Amino acid sequence: MTKLTVLATGGTIAGIAGSAIAQDYRAGEIGIEDYLEKVGGLGLEAELSGRQIANIDSADMGPAVWNALHPAILEALADPECSGVIVTHGTDTLEETAFLLDLTLPADKPVVVVGAMRPADAVGYDGLRNFANAVRVASDPQAAGRGVLVVMGDRVFAARDVRKVRTRGTEAFRGFPRESIGLVTPSTLEWFGAPWRQGKAALSDWYDDLPEVVIVYVHAALCAEEVLRLVGEDTRGIVLAGVGEGNMPERVRQELALFAQNGIPVVRASRADEGLVDREPEDDANRFVAARALNPQKARILLQLLVAGGITDPAAIQRKFDRR
Structure with missing residues (x-):
């Protein structure tokens, strides 16, 4: 047996x-x-x-x-x-x-x-x-x-x-x-299909001590001050549970762009149950990452592993999120 x-x-x-x-x-x-x-x-x-x-x-x-x-x-x-x-x-x-x-x-x-x-x-x-x-x-x-x-x-x-x-x-x-x-x-x-990872090793190393990554949940009238209260000195990454396709109020975008410019990765996900979050033209200037098909809680897990492994460059993070 x-x-x-x-x-x-x-x-x-x-x-x-x-x-x-x-x-x-x-x-x-x-x-x-x-x-x-x-x-x-x-x-x-x-x-x-x-x-x-x-x-x-x-x-x-x-x-x-x-x-x-x-x-x-x-x-x-x-x-x-x-x-x-x-x-x-x-x-x-x-x-x-x-x-x-x-x-x-x-x-x-x-x-x-x-x-x-x-x-x-x-x-x-x-x-x-x-x-x-x-x-x-x-x-x-x-x-x-x-x-x-x-x-x-x-x-x-x-x-x-x-x-x-x-x-x-x-x-x-x-x-x-x-x-x-x-x-x-x-x-x-x-x-419903053939195995797609046959014979493949782990996609990431294991880390006992995962860095702090916070999830910012967007709602009507979300203000930048709420975001600043949520992000602390130990925060090493931010995931946005945005409205629609990872959208947010303009003042929130400005604050998150400052964090991204200072080396704290920011990933745009969606609070909607289903839907892809694709890259948009402003992401390059903002240094944002698009979560693609991952919801906010899964985007947080992936970002924690990447940051723990020393991957903080937005382009490198984006390549990981683009993986099918």
């Missing part, structure tokens, strides 16, 4: 409400050993071994857990008997963890991130099916070479594309610019 390593970080998939119909619940209550015992009766065609990395609400996810999770994945991938890794995760920040791992892990074995929208004791708990689907994906040799994958609601997403778009319901995730790249059930798997 295929041998898979399951690394647990908590979230709703391991949550408990105490009632089958309660709305409130506590994330990260079920330990990995108990969870694997729970899924043991599903008849999954894989040998699973588990390790608890954390057991938290994913709203609390950050470097402390990432710095434990990343080496644990590398250790599992280095085991010749391990065919793939599954990471259980809360859905609120799942896309950020998945994207960070996608940038910093090799693509020679499957790494699948999975979560749930309902706690384990709720009516219609989706965690067991999502987990069974994740096992199907991680067990498939064709999953290798696609980077980190996310499995939610019978769909397989690439980490670069996936985003949470709904607060409720089991179909809470979508992909942009690519929608799902596969459909999966516990017994079937259909890919």
Whole structure:
């Protein structure tokens, strides 16, 4: 049987409400050993071994857990008997963890991130099916070479594309610019294309200490003073969650251009759920970077890695954001 390593970080998939119909619940209550015992009766065609990395609400996810999770994945991938890794995760920040791992892990074995929208004791708990689907994906040799994958609601997403778009319901995730790249059930798997990263190493080095990058959220009547209050002495990068195609008030543009001229990279993203942010003629003079298809939270992750690696030139940063 295929041998898979399951690394647990908590979230709703391991949550408990105490009632089958309660709305409130506590994330990260079920330990990995108990969870694997729970899924043991599903008849999954894989040998699973588990390790608890954390057991938290994913709203609390950050470097402390990432710095434990990343080496644990590398250790599992280095085991010749391990065919793939599954990471259980809360859905609120799942896309950020998945994207960070996608940038910093090799693509020679499957790494699948999975979560749930309902706690384990709720009516219609989706965690067991999502987990069974994740096992199907991680067990498939064709999953290798696609980077980190996310499995939610019978769909397989690439980490670069996936985003949470709904607060409720089991179909809470979508992909942009690519929608799902596969459909999966516990017994079937259909890919929509060939692997695109086969045999490729990690796209970025790993850094234990990520620099501070702030997100400026544009709204009507945003003033430059709000931006100045947000950007501190330790800030090493700025991502703009702009209106429309990464737009902002003129006074805000002037202040951000000053930061960019002084060596703090500024990336224009959009607060809109879907849409490309292309370069515009003023970007050269402002020294701004266009986020392309990345939303603000993913743009922040990529910019943190680039700045940590000493890449601060806007043209060099733009080339990284242009990567397909």
